[in-house]
Amino acid sequence: DIQMTQSPSTLSASVGDRVTITCRASQSIGSWLAWYQQKPGKPPKLLIYKASSLESGVPSRFSGSGSGTEFTLTISSLQPDDFATYYCQQYNTYVLTFGGGTKVEIK
Amino acid sequence: QVQLVESGGGVVQPGRSLRLSCVVSGFTFSSYGMHWVRQAPGKGLEWVAVISYDASNKYYADAVKGRFTISRDISKNTLYLQMNSLRAEDTAVYCCAKDLHRDSNGGPIDYWGQGTLVTVSS
Numbered sequence: 471d472i473q474m475t476q477s478p479s480t481l482s483a484s485v486g487d488r489v490t491i492t493c494r495a496s497q498s499i500g501s502w503l504a505w506y507q508q509k510p511g512k513p514p515k516l517l518i519y520k521a522s523s524l525e526s527g528v529p530s531r532f533s534g535s536g537s538g539t540e541f542t543l544t545i546s547s548l549q550p551d552d553f554a555t556y557y558c559q560q561y562n563t564y565v566l567t568f569g570g571g572t573k574v575e576i577k
Numbered sequence: 578q579v580q581l582v583e584s585g586g587g588v589v590q591p592g593r594s595l596r597l598s599c600v601v602s603g604f605t606f607s608s609y610g611m612h613w614v615r616q617a618p619g620k621g622l623e624w625v626a627v628i629s630y631d632a633s634n635k636y637y638a639d640a641v642k643g644r645f646t647i648s649r650d651i652s653k654n655t656l657y658l659q660m661n662s663l664r665a666e667d668t669a670v671y672c673c674a675k676d677l678h679r680d681s682n683g684g685p686i687d688y689w690g691q692g693t694l695v696t697v698s699s
Contacts, residue, residue: 471639504685506622513672513689514622525677525687557622561684564636566612566624 472496472560476569482577489545491572493558498538502562505534505543508571509554517556518543548574579603579688581673586693589663599656599673599690606654607631610676610683613647613658615669616692625671626658627683634682641667663697670694 473496483489493503501521506514516525518534521541531546545552553576558569585597597613613625626637626647635647646659656673670692677687 502684506686508622513674513691514686516677516685516687519677519685555621559622559624559685564627564634564683565638566627566683568622568624571621 471565472499472563472567474558474560474567474569476556476558476572478572479570480573480575482575483548484577485548485550487548487577489548489552489574491543491556491558491574493536493541493543493569495539495541495560495562499560499562501537502560503534503536503541504559504561505532506557506559507552507554508557514557545574579675581675581688581690583671583673583690583693586671586695588696588698590699591664591697593663594659594661595663595695597658597660597671597673597693597695599658601654601656601673601675604675604688606649607651608679610678610681611647611649611656612674612676612683612686613645613656613671614674614686614689615667615671615695617666617669620669623669627676628656629682630676630680636683660695663695665697668695668697 505518508514522534628647672692674686675688677685
């Protein structure tokens with residue numbers, strides 16, 4: 471199975487900061503990557519699919535980039551509502567896999 | 578609006594079986610791939626299984642292959658997960674989830690249920 475590795479596992483940032491989260495795949499997955507945001511006690515929310523396509527209703531401060539094995543999620547200006555855990559997910563193969571998650575905390 | 582409501586969780590002894598159900602509404606169930614995803618307490622997301630929109634394809638994570646079976650009943654708008662030979666490490670909240678794209682065999686997920694807790698313990 472394809473392994474997905476996220477870094478960092480925890481990130482401390484302030485409101486207004488530019489935040490970047492990295493996700494690496496153990497083999498090439500093309501652009502078949504999604505990003506999710508999860509808050510405690512809630513199901514995940516889809517932010518980005520196909521590496522860089524913004525899901526409907528998601529603020530434009532979120533963006534995704536990359537292809538092959540290396541991908542990034544960027545929040546251009548961190549807002550109070552953005553403190554959460556973020557996961558990447560590959561869907562290049564029918565057996566899907568998630569990254570381990572990145573928790574964005576208040577600095 | 579899209580709704581997914583799971584049921585069937587509970588406390589079960591190791592080696593026993595449990596069947597989870599997920600009743601969906603607000604979209605054409607027969608047109609979308611459906612997933613089960615689990616999350617152990619305090620841990621990350623773990624994808625479990627997917628069934629294609631037409632039920633012709635089913636895929637599983639290695640951790641559950643041979644023990645879990647995903648299925649769907651279009652007439653009841655219901656997704657199932659039959660879990661056999663349960664282990665302590667299967668303890669988690671199990672969520673059903675809908676694929677983003679129509680006529681898909683598995684891809685990004687746009688809607689999730691709230692989940693049902695399965696605890697495997699003697």
